[in-house]
Amino acid sequence: MKRFYKETGVDAGEDGFRVLLDGKPMRTPAKAVLVVPTRALAEAIAAEWAAVPDKAEINAAHLPLTRLAATGIDRVVARRDEVIADTAKYAASDLLCYRAAGPDSLIGLQRERWDPLLAWAAERHGARLVTAEGIGFVEQAAEARARLHEAVSAHGDLALSALYNLTHTAGSVVIALAVSDGRLDAAGAFAAAQTDELYQVDRWGDDPIAEKQREGVRRDIEACARFLSLLENARLRG
Incomplete structure (x- = not known):
């Protein structure tokens, strides 16, 4: 058209x-x-x-802002509980909880970018998530998962549209909630979500396909962060 x-x-x-x-x-x-x-x-x-x-x-x-608003109106309103569940479930497998076994430089970078966000989630939402080395599944406490579910549920329908997309793009509900709360800006969220990928680029160089994929991630995160910011205090339910 x-x-x-x-x-x-x-x-x-x-x-x-x-x-x-x-x-x-x-x-x-x-x-x-x-x-x-x-x-x-x-x-x-x-x-x-x-x-x-x-x-x-x-x-x-x-x-992107139009798409997020339309999704909130057309889909989230009718499927609110499902969207909340699909967003909050990342508390059980959040990106920030799975750490590299090496090298030391990557371990240090993950700690630098991710530990403050987990500390924020514990202080802000009472959700204390545990970390593990490698990709083996780590069980998170039911209370921590419930607290993050409550934090997601506190958002209005339009805000949930952005929060859902941001969580899936970043692989982390903690990152998404930190953006919504103003704890992280779009650049910080991108850096946290792409820590491992950007480390590999710095070490081994880049390729056009991976670069294009990262730019897509960057644009998605920027759109969601801007959408949540423009909602101002209306992002939370009254």
Whole structure:
């Protein structure tokens, strides 16, 4: 589908802020009106559509904030408990808990980037996760998993859309919650999630396929972090 509209805008209503295309409310793929709780997010979504060149093909990959909002409206609302469970389950196998057996330089880098985040999760959410060397499964305490499930559940539907995507992209619910809480920015989240990969690049060099994959991860993390930031205090349920 090519660009079919001339102007974008934002309209405030009782239920939030609507994004307008030529004065008409934008709708999600499921035909629901796209309404978000903050003007900042609505304006950012409108800016994505305004940036589409005249008569150019509309590429969903260039509309990450729109996709996250539409997913929250169309899917999370109807499947909230499932989305929470699919996000919180990472507490049982979080990336930050599985450490390299060597070399010492990688062990040290993992400790530097990951230990402060696990300490934050313990202090902020009362979730004390244990670490293990290698890829063998490590059992996490039921209380720690429950605390992180509660932290995920505290998010509103739109925020859950971003939190779910961020958790799956990073392989870590701790990283995702740290971004939502403002403990990590997008660059910090990317560095934490890609610690092992970036270490290997520094040691052995890069290749085009791996570089392209990492850039995709970077863009996804940046979009989710920006989306959560634009939701401001509305990311949490009232």
